[in-house]
Amino acid sequence: MSPERFARINKLLDRRQPDLTLCLESVHKNHNLSALIRTADAVGLHEVHAIWFDRKGKIKGGTAMGSQQWVKVHHHDSTAETIAQLKAEGKQVLVTHLSASAIDFRKVDYTKPTAILFGQEKHGVSEQALALADQHVVIPMVGMAQSLNVSVAAAAILYEAQRQRENAGMYERPQLSADERHRVLFEGGHP
Ligand code: SAM
Known part of the structure; x- marks a missing residue:
C-alpha cells in the first residue's frame, strides 16, 4: 500500500462513528441497499445491520461505489434479537415510521449511541420493530x-x-478501537 493510501485510510478511520448505525429490516432492492451503504460510508458509519426474513439482498459495487469494502454488514434473521443486541450495546433504537406518535427526526439527539x-x-417496518423501539421518528411530508x-x-x-456530531466535535475524536483500526489497516477493508 502506498504511503498516500495508508494516510487516507487512517484519516477515514479517525472519523468513523462506531456508535452510530443503521438497521435495515427486510430492505431488499439491491440498488437501495447499495445506496444506503454508500451514504453510511459517507457519514462515517463503520457497520450496519441487515435483518432478512426470506431472501438475502446483495450490495453491488456499481451504486455502492466500493463503499461496501468500508462498511461492515452484519446479517440477522430476527428483529427482536437484533434490537435486543443494539440496546445491550447501549444504543437508543429509533424506528422510522409515519405514525401519530412519531417525533420529527430533527428533534432527536444523535450524539447518543444510536441505531436507526x-x-x-x-x-x-414490522409491528415488532415498532413495539420494541425507544422512539418512532418521522420525516415530515407535505406533498x-x-x-x-x-x-x-x-x-x-x-x-x-x-451535523449534530460534527458540531459536538465527534469527528475530531478517533473512536475506533486500536484492534479494529489495526485489522482494517493491515488486513484490508471488510470482505
Ligand atoms: N408503505 C410503506 C409504509 O407504510 O411504511 C412505505 C415504506 S417506505 C417506502 C420505506 C421505508 O422508508 C419506511 O419503512 C421508513 O423506514 C422509511 N421512510 C420513508 N419515508 C419516511 C418518512 N417520511 N419518515 C420516516 N421514515 C420514512
Missing part, C-alpha cells in the same frame, strides 16, 4: 406521496446525525 431502523420498500424512498429517508436522517 428502516423498513421494507413496500410494507415499511402527495406518503413516503420517501428508503435510501433518501436514510440520507436525510444520517446527515442530521452527521
